[in-house]
Amino acid sequence: MIAAVAVILLVAEQPQAAEPIIIGVPTSLGFLEGKESHKVVQMAVSEINAKGGVAVGGQKRILEVSSMDIRDAAPGVPVPEALLGIEKNILEKKPVGIVVGPFRSEALVAAMDLIAKYKTPLIGTIAMTPASEAKVKEDPEKYKYVFRNCLNAIYLVKYLSGTMEAINKEFGFNKVYIMHQDVAWARATADGVKKSYFEKAGWEVLEQEAYPTGTSDFSSALMKARSKGAQVIMPIFDMPQSGTLVKQWKSMNVPALMAGFISPLAGTDAWKSFDSKIGGAVNCVFEMGSAIASDKLPKSVAFYNTYTKIYGKELQAGHGPAPAYESVYILAEAIERAGSLDPDAISAQIKKTDRMGIMGRIRFDEGNQVIYGFDPKETAVAAVFQWTEDGKRRIVFPESLADSKIQLPKGLKSAK
Amino acid sequence: MFLGTIIYGLLNSAVLALMAIGFNLTFGISGVANFAYGAMYIFCAYLSWTLFNLLDLPYWLAVSVSIPCTMLLGALMYRLVLLRVRGQALSEVIATFGIGLAILELFHYLGFVGFEYTLPVLIDDSILIGDTMVDWQRLLVTGVAALLVAGLWAFTHYTRTGLAFRGIAQDERTALTLGIESDRIAMLSVSLGCGLAGLAATVIIPLGSISPSEGYEVLIKALAVCIIGGLGSSGGVIVASFLIGFAERFTDTYISSHWTMIVSLAAILLVLGFKPSGLFGRQKELEERI
Numbered sequence: 001m002i003a004a005v006a007v008i009l010l011v012a013e014q015p016q017a018a019e020p021i022i023i024g025v026p027t028s029l030g031f032l033e034g035k036e037s038h039k040v041v042q043m044a045v046s047e048i049n050a051k052g053g054v055a056v057g058g059q060k061r062i063l064e065v066s067s068m069d070i071r072d073a074a075p076g077v078p079v080p081e082a083l084l085g086i087e088k089n090i091l092e093k094k095p096v097g098i099v100v101g102p103f104r105s106e107a108l109v110a111a112m113d114l115i116a117k118y119k120t121p122l123i124g125t126i127a128m129t130p131a132s133e134a135k136v137k138e139d140p141e142k143y144k145y146v147f148r149n150c151l152n153a154i155y156l157v158k159y160l161s162g163t164m165e166a167i168n169k170e171f172g173f174n175k176v177y178i179m180h181q182d183v184a185w186a187r188a189t190a191d192g193v194k195k196s197y198f199e200k201a202g203w204e205v206l207e208q209e210a211y212p213t214g215t216s217d218f219s220s221a222l223m224k225a226r227s228k229g230a231q232v233i234m235p236i237f238d239m240p241q242s243g244t245l246v247k248q249w250k251s252m253n254v255p256a257l258m259a260g261f262i263s264p265l266a267g268t269d270a271w272k273s274f275d276s277k278i279g280g281a282v283n284c285v286f287e288m289g290s291a292i293a294s295d296k297l298p299k300s301v302a303f304y305n306t307y308t309k310i311y312g313k314e315l316q317a318g319h320g321p322a323p324a325y326e327s328v329y330i331l332a333e334a335i336e337r338a339g340s341l342d343p344d345a346i347s348a349q350i351k352k353t354d355r356m357g358i359m360g361r362i363r364f365d366e367g368n369q370v371i372y373g374f375d376p377k378e379t380a381v382a383a384v385f386q387w388t389e390d391g392k393r394r395i396v397f398p399e400s401l402a403d404s405k406i407q408l409p410k411g412l413k414s415a416k
Numbered sequence: 417m418f419l420g421t422i423i424y425g426l427l428n429s430a431v432l433a434l435m436a437i438g439f440n441l442t443f444g445i446s447g448v449a450n451f452a453y454g455a456m457y458i459f460c461a462y463l464s465w466t467l468f469n470l471l472d473l474p475y476w477l478a479v480s481v482s483i484p485c486t487m488l489l490g491a492l493m494y495r496l497v498l499l500r501v502r503g504q505a506l507s508e509v510i511a512t513f514g515i516g517l518a519i520l521e522l523f524h525y526l527g528f529v530g531f532e533y534t535l536p537v538l539i540d541d542s543i544l545i546g547d548t549m550v551d552w553q554r555l556l557v558t559g560v561a562a563l564l565v566a567g568l569w570a571f572t573h574y575t576r577t578g579l580a581f582r583g584i585a586q587d588e589r590t591a592l593t594l595g596i597e598s599d600r601i602a603m604l605s606v607s608l609g610c611g612l613a614g615l616a617a618t619v620i621i622p623l624g625s626i627s628p629s630e631g632y633e634v635l636i637k638a639l640a641v642c643i644i645g646g647l648g649s650s651g652g653v654i655v656a657s658f659l660i661g662f663a664e665r666f667t668d669t670y671i672s673s674h675w676t677m678i679v680s681l682a683a684i685l686l687v688l689g690f691k692p693s694g695l696f697g698r699q700k701e702l703e704e705r706i
Contacts, residue, residue: 216624220668264531
């Protein structure tokens with residue numbers, strides 16, 4: 001009897017291990033961007049836990065990842081199904097914060113009310129529509145929990161416009177054929193570059209074509225681009241099939257520079273996957289560190305190399321991983337500054353973020369969007385690179401990170 | 417551009433014919449509408465990819481293994497599931513659709529999604545026809561489609577198994593009295609249809625990439641071609657392939673690529689509205705079913 005009481009007392013006196021802090025990762029885990037983002041979130045969590053975890057109320061608590069595949073990136077999956085997944089993740093796992101989040105902009109905008117209802121801070125790192133920022137600005141109190149740490153369509157427009165300006169300056173090209181995926185962010189980006197740059201700079205937009213997700217034959221458009229005398233083809237796609245466009249461009253010998261965004265072209269694997277037929281293509285990586293790193297931003301190199309060492313493979317997604325990794329640190333630092341797990345306090349601290357990371361300097365604007373620019377000391381940065389004919393990638397824009405200038409593919413002559 | 421559209425319309429028609437021919441063959445012989453057809457196409461593609469990339473087999477050997485495996489899977493599907501619901505059209509559709517869904521979602525669950533999942537082109541070169549550049553792989557697809565049509569015709573007219581196929585297609589009961597085992601032949605037709613889906617995948621996929629969603633696309637396209645041509649009619653499949661193939665490319669070129677994907681669906685609605693059995697669908701006549 002005495003022994004039993006002693007055991008009970010001993011157990012009672014043992015310090016209770018603090019509950020882990022759950023970070024939710026509801027996203028399209030089956031897609032490359034979602035898959036790699038999930039991996040880097042785990043990587044960041046392991047790094048933080050290795051140092052003892054996050055300090056909250058005088059106690060160190062470890063982080064734990066709770067992921068859920070909401071499949072919103074898959075064609076035909078309705079937005080309500082994605083919302084159901086997010087709600088399930090929030091209700092069952094009770095995450096202190098969510099990172100990565102919905103893939104499709106349509107799902108993000110719809111999920112904002114859910115996030116506001118359950119007061120769960122979200123740092124989105126994939127969906128890109130500026131509509132979410134507009135909602136935050138319209139009702140900042142209600143939507144103060146929603147942040148975006150990746151490039152949005154407005155900043156992508158600026159990057160693509162800057163690239164087109166450089167092409168015009170260097171080669172005198174001013175005839176463009178625009179091809180984009182028929183989804184909100186790609187439409188917004190294509191319209192944005194057309195209105196804010198091509199029309200103002202006097203370019204001739206030969207055609208702007210939208211392709212349903214899943215399209216894998218672009219031969220007609222390439223024939224049209226050729227016959228109409230396009231000098232530049234600007235693609236904007238994030239579906240796996242879009243790499244075929246570049247292969248077809250190469251095999252059909254279309255005499256135009258391919259410059260824009262095609263997600264499958266971002267990583268090193270693209271060279272082998274597309275039969276070495278992508279030399280000359282100019283492509284945008286949405287965040288420095290995602291699929292590419294620059295010696296001019298050493299933290300991006302360290303992140304890229306650490307991932308390669310841990311997972312035995314280089315990062316391939318040009319959108320998602322770098323901000324997903326950063327968002328774990330942003331959330332962890334906000335929790336420490338807030339000193340509690342109160343969602344209002346955490347959101348207020350996320351808003352005050354000012355850190356130098358793998359993407360450059362990270363701060364949020366009044367729409368809770370990370371501020372992008374062309375100088376990593378001042379803002380977050382993306383990168384535009386060109387595949388060389390021998391399978392290497394050279395950063396060509398912005399100037400602060402550029403390794404070389406854009407080279408014209410074989411057979412294409414400068415208009416100057 | 418007009419000549420280019422004609423050329424690419426022709427090539428697109430060959431792709432569609434190749435995609436649909438296996439589905440049509442199975443339905444024409446056994447009456448089974450194999451809604452797992454798209455999944456079999458993707459299964460064969462992923463298996464070829466795995467053998468080629470992970471086991472480093474030469475591509476020809478990977479294909480030589482994966483097509484028979486796809487046929488075996490089709491035969492098992494018939495033996496283990498379809499045999500029990502044979503003759504109940506709705507149950508057959510539900511069962512095959514369910515199996516197809518399970519296969520495609522399994523690949524999705526296992527993480528087989530990404531641009532790296534593609535197959536190599538057999539001939540990596542292009543040729544200039546008029547002022548249109550065409551890659552050899554598309555010409556190869558056209559050649560394979562033409563050979564396949566001719567080969568299937570010869571098979572169903574000059575081999576014992578082919579004649580048995582036609583016998584079952586004509587009248588199953590009479591065929592039984594002649595010693596033709598209808599269940600065995602139906603199993604072979606499902607298996608052969610799956611094999612043809614696999615063959616189509618190994619020559620068409622190098623033009624694009626493999627993804628589970630492609631399975632649904634292939635099924636819809638095969639259905640569109642067969643419904644428009646008339647379910648079970650080989651001639652109908654060829655004609656419908658040309659109709660849809662050219663309609664898609666002309667829509668791309670002269671209207672907008674935005675509308676291309678609905679061409680085949682609109683054509684199905686039109687045909688079902690005006691001639692529900694399809695352009696050549698006289699399913700009760702043997703010559704229209706083989």
